[in-house]
Amino acid sequence: MDNQRDIQEIVKKVLEAMNGAPVPASSGSSYSAPAASGAVPKTAHVAFLTALEKFEIREYPIPEVGDDDILVKVEGCGICGTDAHEFRKDPFSLIPVALGHEGTGEIVKIGKNVKVDSAGKPVGVGDKIVTCMIFKDNPAITMFDLNKQNVGGADVYGLLPDDDVHLNGWFSDYILIRGKLGSTFFNVSDLDLDSRILIEPCAVLVHAVERAKSTNILRFNSKVVVQGCGPIGLICIAVLRTLGVETIVAVDGNTKRLEFAKRMGAKASVNFKDHNGIEALANAVKEACGGNLADFAFQCTGAPGGHSNIYKFIRNGGGLCELGFFINGGDATINPHFDICSKEITIVGSWVYTLRDYATTFDFLKRAQGIGLPIKELITHKFPLDQINEAMGVNLRQEGLKIAIVNK
Ligand SMILES: NC(=O)c1ccc[n+]([C@@H]2O[C@H](COP(=O)([O-])OP(=O)(O)OC[C@H]3O[C@@H](n4cnc5c(N)ncnc54)[C@H](O)[C@@H]3O)[C@@H](O)[C@H]2O)c1
Ligand SMILES: [Zn+2]
Secondary structure (H helix, E strand, C coil), X not given: CHHHHHHHHHHHHHHHHHHCCCCCCCCCCCCCCCCCCCCCCCEEEEEEEEECCEEEEEEEECCCCCCCEEXXXXXXXXXCHHHHHHHHHCCCCCCCEECCCEEEEEEEEECCCCCECCCCCECCCCCEEEEEEECCCCCCCCCCHHHCCCCCCCEECCCCCCCXXXXXXXXXXXXXXXXXXXXXXXXXXXXXXXXXXXXXXXXXXXXXHHHHHCCCCCCCCCEEEEECCCHHHHHHHHHHHXXXXXXXXXXXXXXXXXXXXXXXXXXXXXXXXXXXXXXHHHHHHHHHCCCCCEEEEEECCCCHHHHHHHHHHEEEEEEEEECCCCCCCCCCCCCHHHHHHCCCCEEEECCCCCHHHHHHHHHHHHHHHHCCCCHHHHXXXXXXXXXXXXXXXXXXXXXXXXXXXXXX
């Protein structure tokens, strides 16, 4: 018990240091959360992926909320590339499945044992939360154990096999968070809905930049290339800019995305389609970096050719973070002599995030908006739950950046 209190005290101190503001004591919430809106209905609606390229809205009874559980009224959830992969190919063999892992909503019922979130912050009815990983094998894990450990091997709501509860994904109007499953979650009542929908993808980049920093090559005055300006590359630029990195060069083949990259903090952009051959492209990147090759590069495309190219943009002794291949996109050709060995390149891979990265992400979102980055404009389309098939179509046709389901 004393040990538990010590841990809470440490969590509180660290969060205060991170936030620059006192965190309320865990012996009772000292801030007033907004009251939960309306009574809880008897049934919930879940967008179930019942076959390839087919969501169906199913209705299920809302079960009893156990002592360790939280019932959340879903407000919104972003569509991720992983959802698109599931929709088209079901690579994880989950169908029928309740998808949606970039979700957020308001607590409407809470079990008597749930007093604080995974960072030790008090929670109650009316608070807005996001979920992070589910540690089935080690439910007692804390965010401090996880500095070294990433999500690989853990589960998340929105990619769970169906069960008798069914309320397992954020593409729904209610989701049941179960304590006994080893769920982790955060109270993010101080962030608005759009920011909360962006937490999960932003945590991917907070983690990638932490991985890059571990090389000791990335510094605030580094020249940095970000290759690929989809949501992932654009958020990467915002994280770097928020850290104080000034010379960021964005590389993509899409003019609109390159323009957005500049608004997000890139100093210059290079359209790879304007340059014939890797030598010409590398020269354009060098020029955009101010006459020198980059100190560090982030590979944010899922294109094998992108991986092959990026070494040519990096100086001798520079660093590379490869994060574009969340799924197997095939093999890439490199020349080990020219690209790695003789240049002494330091390479790190980055895969999703740790619990600790989530806490950093909340700060990142506030700071990015504080310095005027248009982070919320990443959400280009919003659809109600019953139009999820249409929303997925817009996502697959790459007509926007982040597409979100937002409940009425
Ligand atoms: N590491 C992780 O944990 C993690 C998490 C989420 C996503 N991802 C991966 O990150 C990648 C990017 O995600 P996204 O949502 O931004 O995808 P996206 O498809 O929207 O964006 C990719 C961008 O790369 C550009 N591009 C393609 N080939 C290029 C090339 N040769 N040179 C320069 N630009 C090129 C495209 O024009 C596009 O704008 C995906 O492949 C995804 O799997 C990784
Ligand atoms: Zn995602």
